Amino acid sequence: xxxxxxxxxxxxxxxxxxxxxxxxxxxxxxxSQRLAPVPPLPDHGGKVRHGLIPEELFEFLYPKTGVTGxxxxxxxxIVYLLSKELYVINHETIYAICIGxxxxxxxxxxxxxxxxxxxxxxxxxxxxxxxxxxxxISFLTEAIENEKKxxxxxxxxxxxxxxxxxxxxxxxxxNYRERQHMVTNEVKRRLDYQIAxxxxxxxxxxxxxxxxxxxxxxxxxxxxxxxxxxxxxIADLKVLAKTTxxxxxx
Amino acid sequence: xxxxxxxxxLSPCCMLNSLVAIAxxxxxxxxxxxxxxWLNNRSxxxxxxxxxxxxxxxxxxxxxxxxxxxxxxxxxxxxxxxMNTAGLLPYTFTPTSQLxxxxxxxxxxWMGVVILGMRTQPTHSLGHLLPEGAPALLTPILVIIETxxxxxxxxxxxVRLTANLTAGHLLIQLTxxxxxxxxxxxxxxxxxxGILLFLLALLEAAxxxxxxxVFVLLLSLYLQENx
Numbered sequence: 001x002x003x004x005x006x007x008x009x010x011x012x013x014x015x016x017x018x019x020x021x022x023x024x025x026x027x028x029x030x031x032s033q034r035l036a037p038v039p040p041l042p043d044h045g046g047k048v049r050h051g052l053i054p055e056e057l058f059e060f061l062y063p064k065t066g067v068t069g070x071x072x073x074x075x076x077x078i079v080y081l082l083s084k085e086l087y088v089i090n091h092e093t094i095y096a097i098c099i100g101x102x103x104x105x106x107x108x109x110x111x112x113x114x115x116x117x118x119x120x121x122x123x124x125x126x127x128x129x130x131x132x133x134x135x136x137i138s139f140l141t142e143a144i145e146n147e148k149k150x151x152x153x154x155x156x157x158x159x160x161x162x163x164x165x166x167x168x169x170x171x172x173x174x175n176y177r178e179r180q181h182m183v184t185n186e187v188k189r190r191l192d193y194q195i196a197x198x199x200x201x202x203x204x205x206x207x208x209x210x211x212x213x214x215x216x217x218x219x220x221x222x223x224x225x226x227x228x229x230x231x232x233x234i235a236d237l238k239v240l241a242k243t244t245x246x247x248x249x250x
Numbered sequence: 251x252x253x254x255x256x257x258x259x260l261s262p263c264c265m266l267n268s269l270v271a272i273a274x275x276x277x278x279x280x281x282x283x284x285x286x287x288w289l290n291n292r293s294x295x296x297x298x299x300x301x302x303x304x305x306x307x308x309x310x311x312x313x314x315x316x317x318x319x320x321x322x323x324x325x326x327x328x329x330x331x332x333m334n335t336a337g338l339l340p341y342t343f344t345p346t347s348q349l350x351x352x353x354x355x356x357x358x359x360w361m362g363v364v365i366l367g368m369r370t371q372p373t374h375s376l377g378h379l380l381p382e383g384a385p386a387l388l389t390p391i392l393v394i395i396e397t398x399x400x401x402x403x404x405x406x407x408x409v410r411l412t413a414n415l416t417a418g419h420l421l422i423q424l425t426x427x428x429x430x431x432x433x434x435x436x437x438x439x440x441x442x443x444g445i446l447l448f449l450l451a452l453l454e455a456a457x458x459x460x461x462x463x464v465f466v467l468l469l470s471l472y473l474q475e476n477x
Contacts, residue, residue, distance in 0.1 A: 041291060091426035094433075094444070096340035098426075098451045118292045121299055125289065 051107070255423060259416065262343045274345050277332040301328070308470045315370075316477035319470075326355070327466040334415060334458030338451070347415040349408065356407035359469050364400070367476025375476050407468060414461045418454040425450055 047055040053070070061069040081087040262269040282294045290298070305324045309317055330346060337344025345351050367375035379396040380389060425447040432440040 038287060041287070041289075045291075089430075091423060091430050092340045094429045095422055095426040095447065095451070098444070098447050099338060099340065102448070102451055102455070114296070115292060118296045118299070121295055122289050 051104075255420060258343070258419060258423060259347055261348075269343075270345065273343050274333075274351075277336055280332065281328065308466065312470060312474045313477055316473050319473055322359075323466050323470060323473075326359075326469075327462055330411070330462035330465055331459055334462055335455065337415065337419070338454055338458060344415055344419065346411055347419060349412045352411045353404070353408035356411075356465075357404040360404040360407065360472060363469065363472045363476050366473075370477070378475050403468075403472065407465060411461050411465055414457055418450075418457055422447065422450055422454060 049055055049058060058070050061073070065072070082089070262273055281297060282291075284290075284294065284298070289295075301324055304327060305320050308323060308327075309320055312319075333344060333346040336342055337347065364375070379393050379400070381392065381396070384392050425443055429440050429443040429447055432443060
């Protein structure tokens with residue numbers, strides 16, 4: 001409650017006017033719009049000097065009394081209280097000095113550490129949320145990339161189908177040629193057989209004819225003819241032998 | 251009007267108006283109420299952290315039915331710690347140094363846990379009157395002793411807190427009076443007494459927090475027995 005007042009007083013320079021404004025308008029604010037959006041918290045609290053006295057007092061007194069004004073005011077007040085014995089020095093004063101020293105020492109020594117620890121609690125919260133957000137974003141980016149890859153793959157599928165189609169066509173062509181080759185071979189074999197058969201027939205006929213001719217010729221040769229042909233052959237041979245001997249001697 | 255040593259424990263009044271109610275309720279403004287924001291300022295974050303740590307530590311050994319007491323005991327812890335530490339400042343009145351307040355808290359809360367135990371599981375609660383592993387011969391005496399210790403508990407709780415704080419404040423007053431008195435006569439002794447006062451103040455700061463924790467811890471132990 002007080003922090004909200006402080007937040008508003010930071011914006012308006014005069015603290016008293018702002019406080020009274022907030023109090024006056026609080027009864028008029030009935031709509032839910034004042035709850036959202038929530039105004040941001042100021043990063044730092046109000047500035048204080050010596051841990052206790054707000055900076056606004058020093059700024060208030062500066063135009064009239066300069067820099068030392070508030071200190072003179074404080075000293076004068078303390079001296080007045082002491083001299084008039086409005087504040088009596090008793091045992092509590094000694095104790096106040098003691099406990100004051102302890103508190104100031106404690107705050108000065110451990111203040112920064114405690115503040116850093118508390119800030120770390122808040123930062124951990126933010127870091128957790130940020131980590132969750134980052135992991136989700138990275139997951140989604142990965143998903144987008146995977147999707148793009150799938151789309152590229154789908155494009156490539158057309159080429160795959162073409163290749164497959166070509167493959168199948170080639171197989172069919174090969175098969176067809178093989179069968180054609182086989183057909184040609186078979187036909188050739190059958191034709192070769194027929195040719196061989198014809199050749200065989202021709203040969204048989206020829207041989208038969210030759211044999212018949214020879215038989216008839218041999219049976220037609222009379223013994224007289226046979227004797228005359230042998231004598232002629234011997235005479236020819238003798239002549240040949242003479243000529244050969246002559247060639248050899250020459 | 252001379253001050254006696256016990257005048258610091260008088261119930262505070264300002265012109266016939268009793269200020270005890272203000273003394274007890276005013277420290278409430280030191281603790282900011284939780285907001286609807288996700289990230290808070292340092293005081294609220296530290297308060298939340300401390301409360302969650304303390305509550306989880308005190309209530310982890312207690313069975314789940316006892317967790318209904320979490321709000322009561324954690325607010326009691328904050329109340330006592332604030333009262334005790336605020337009483338360390340000079341010229342303040344410490345409400346927890348009064349037997350009336352402490353006995354009121356201790357008696358009512360102790361009776362609450364005992365009645366809860368007796369109502370929900372009477373056999374189990376009465377069974378605590380005989381500690382485990384005790385020889386059978388000593389049973390009658392032990393039951394009597396345990397009953398007495400059971401009924402002493404509220405008195406012990408209240409008086410422990412009162413005595414600690416009263417004794418501490420009295421010592422501080424005595425030592426500071428001695429320091430002040432000797433400051434003009436024997437300054438060196440006054441310095442030693444001053445050092446003693448310094449250490450005493452440190453001790454009192456520790457005692458203030460420890461006594462509050464002990465009060466709440468003992469109540470949580472009694473609750474653990476009975477729930």
